[in-house]
Amino acid sequence: MIKVDNLSYSFPQKDLYNNISFTLEEGQHCAFIGTSGSGKSTLVDILMEPEKYMFEGKLEISPDYRIGYVSQFSQLDNTKEITVYDYIGEEFIKLQNEITAICTEMETSSDLEPLLEKYQEALDAFQAIGGDNFESNITKQLTLANLNKHEGLAVSKLSGGEFKLIQVIKEMLTGPDLMIMDEPDVFLDFENLNSLMNLINSYKGTMLVITHNRYLLNHCFNKIIHLENKLLQEFDGRYIDYNFSLLQTKIELQELAAADTEEIKRNEVIINNLRSIATVHTEASRGKSLKARVKIQERLEARRIQAPFVDIKQPAINFVADSIPEETVVLKVKDYSISFEDMLLENVNFEIKSTDKVALIGANGTGKTTLLREIYKTNQESIELAETINTGFLSQIQGEMLHESETILEEFFDLGFKTYDEVKTYLSGYGFDEEVLQQKIEALSGGEKNILQLAKLSAVKTNLLLLDEPTSHLDTYSQLALEKAIENYKGAILMVSHDFYTIINCADYVLIIEDKTIRKMSMRKFRKMIYANHFDKDYLEMEQKKKTIETKIELALKDTDFELAKVLCEELEELIKLL
Template sequence: MILACRQLHKAYGIDVILEKITFHIEEREKAAIVGVNGAGKTTLFKVLTGEISADGGEFYLKKDASLGYLAQNIQIDSDRTIYEEMLSVFEKIIQTETNLRELENEMGNLSGQALAEKMEDYATLQHYFEQNDGYSYQSRLRGVLKGLGFADNDFNRPMNQLSGGQKTRVHLAKLLLSKPDILLLDEPTNHLDIAAIEWLEDFLRSYPGAVLIISHDRYFLDRIVTKVIEIENKKSTVYNGNYSFFWQQKEINREMQQKAYEMQQKEIKHQEDVIRTLRSFNREKSIKRAESREKALGKLERVDRPDALPNQMRLTLTPFLTSGNDVLHAEELSKSYGGQRIFRNVSFDVKRSDKVAIIGPNGVGKSTLFRMLLKEVPTDSGLIRFGTNVFIGYYDQEQAKLDETKTIFEEIADTYPTLTQGQIRNMLAAFVFTGDDVFKPISALSGGEKGRVSLAKIMLSKANLLMLDEPTNHLDMFSKEVLESALNRYEGTVIYISHDRYFINKTAEKILELTPDGVILYNGNYDYYLEKKAERARNEAEKAAQHPEKSVAAAQPVSDTKNDWLKQKEQQAAERRLANRIAKLEKAIEETEAAIAQADEDMAACGTDYGKANEIYAEKTKLEERLEALFAEWEELNS
């Protein structure tokens, strides 16, 4: 066990944030902290890191265990470049490497006892250098930066010129490379595209330490964690499984507790009726019996009533007007900025009632494509045609169209003056605004709450085509469930951009993968997309293995993109040559590292035979130069 909490309590004045928080984390275990926005998850992390103190309970961290913490908003004010900032993780290794080079220069001019002493120092430093992967730290540094979405030309960018999200990614990269015994990650997938999130999943699954994660990314949690700690109504409940198991078990537990509560309440009522009846007899024996029953009832361990879930109305939303069957036709769209091509050959069709997700890495132009469809950005070429009776409702990430001076109710009522109070309340209830909540000012709402108001406004409009840009950003897990339910029951057409794979999996019927050279259409949800991508990769690998002398064009999923087969063949051949060269380099690196290690052993075994030691040392120097050259070529090929 590396970390444990028992009955942790935290309050600010009379406002209790956490109470009865109890759980433990084993070494190498991957666990999640979940709960609605405002449940106290980040407060718990601040207690665990010592940023704030608990008001009660116990907290244990294994002696000498190192802890790394990723907060949501990182501020790194530095003149250093990204690469220089990352090198700070390896200060000890870099200093050791410098010391080794200095010792090598000194040993070339020594002999006898002086050389023997230096050789002992050298062996100690060399052991530390090898134990801490000194030969590969630059390769690991580049690999982590690229995995988190930084390109080679980003490495020399100054830290003080980065956005907040980019600084957070740099800090995450530093944490991953520093390898603390336990990682505390607060929303680590924020600011990452799907490719970077998948890379992070693979990294964390094989991470040798423990990991504790706060995240609203349900797909991410499903693939990593084996334990979920839910904070609800200030208390914690532990579920031994991934997120999907937690959600199913939570419903089962709630039903069981509700039944147990109802049965006990029925029994309590029966006993109270019996006691009243016995007392009504007004006899000494009956009164004693009543008192005996009252004592037993007083000692009864009461079953708590399950905490009430927020109301979730299931509402089927019918657009004001039905569109024609052909909703959108896009043909050969292209876009460039300043001579830099963003994408080209983008062609697709959207039919009535389609639920379409647009996915792709950051920078591929998803939001640009949206703005082109909305005629906010001109096309460089191509055709956009909307069908008959198509009315668009657009949701952006910033909810810029909300009036901060109004209440929620006023925002809806002023936008749609013909709606009755009952109609407005019903719609707001569908998005979890009930009772006096509808009179909250917009200015006092969280990002997730503003998002729900914006979605309610869009769905009340006459729009029959919803275009949503990252609609799940800022939403907690419960709010995402509400949105998923609303979209699945929506009878109009939906096109959205999202990095939320769980959300895509639950709502998408088609996926458009945007690439610089067009779009690829997958007729299914995210699991289907992954299955087809894997199938395509297997087919390509099998064909390459069967015909290594030929370059066989990979089978494309159904797509509207025009394919240049000759170019594809050339590209595949180049990729195979690259893969073969990388494999040969990795084998050579492994052999050279083994030879260097053997040289160290041979030098240690030389004793006072300094002539022999100098020969081995000279050979080792050549091996190290070769290793540096191999690593340099390997890095260049992997860039």
């Protein structure tokens, strides 16, 4: 349906693609993955409006090809008084009204021919988007997304997550040839995320989805496109199988590299001996032997370079804690209430100790972000922080903690960095190359802005981190690096997150918002609740076993025990078949 052949494209600041190629075939559900800032959203823009871009290579796409699109940046319009039903059916209702108006006009017109032509055009357009059954289709999709009760509700009354689902339904309903979605999962709570999964899996057409969400990646797609280091590779199959293929490749490459390292050492001794001899004896044959050995060495060194999709560098996130006595209560919330039009939270009480890692969870629109922001501002009598507490805050509204009109360099000078080289060295650990330091922050991708916030938090000492959706827009490699940083942090963390994997891997317990109050829940109960509602009963056990085997493989690779790594890989393959 779409064919991209040897496409190359550059911004003034950096090259994005180098002769990349891929195809999208009818009915495929394709996940588009890659590190933050690698150019995924730009490639989507090229697919949708190729005439706006000066790229090299070929893009084959039919001129009458219809593309549906859901942006990662869509905002709820609070002024809209239109109902959910009318918003979703907007295009259908407009054409339906046009057809009715033409029919009414034909009743009194003496010149029917142009009206008949207009009528046929409107009817064709209506049928092309599946208009014949649009009323029942709207109801079916709303039911699938668990939003059927909202059919007559004003759009302005929806939460941000509900509005995102409504947008997805609206675009899907017109039956485009290709449905493109750019991080549709950002900020969705787990119930809405599950609804998005149902919508994706029920869609019969072709789909291209930029996502880093591990839940969607593991449950929705039959093709993977991976963009990394200006290159792209395709994989026909599930994300879990793609990751397994990368692991197999990694074992092969590391085994080859270990053998090459021994050969390089042996060759180095020979080269040094030949150089020593060459300084005394000037025969041409000895010079040729030396050159031949040097060429062999160069080939061995080149072969050691890791494949761009296998050994992807994670950002060096490292939160530094100020020392504080253990068991100190760093945060106490007592009889806290918050309301806007309606009461969100009422008489909430909880406390967090100096090393607690806590996830604050609840449905979209229940007051989680408001509470986190008020803790950071500490302007409420009901919120008490311990003395000498240094608090760090990561906001899901990225412009709140970043000066987007400034350059990256200026942002870190403001933070206290003294020299250009100091900033350059520090940010290189977060994947920012020297050429982007003079770039304005507003030009960065959503993932890059989040990584920049994490870099700022890592540059100062804190006792309490308040993280509002810290994994949003982050690629999976950065998510894993963040989880490791949270685990290693010696201070306290209160984190709003809808990412099931991050909560499971990082939190000591959860604070769950229900019925306008907050109650503490153990991780065992949280896992049981989530898995009972959304997974098969054996899924948790198999997931844990999978993680254990993967850890054993990593340890085997560190010990260069490649035979053990291969045996474990076979065991992992059998488990993946069950998943």
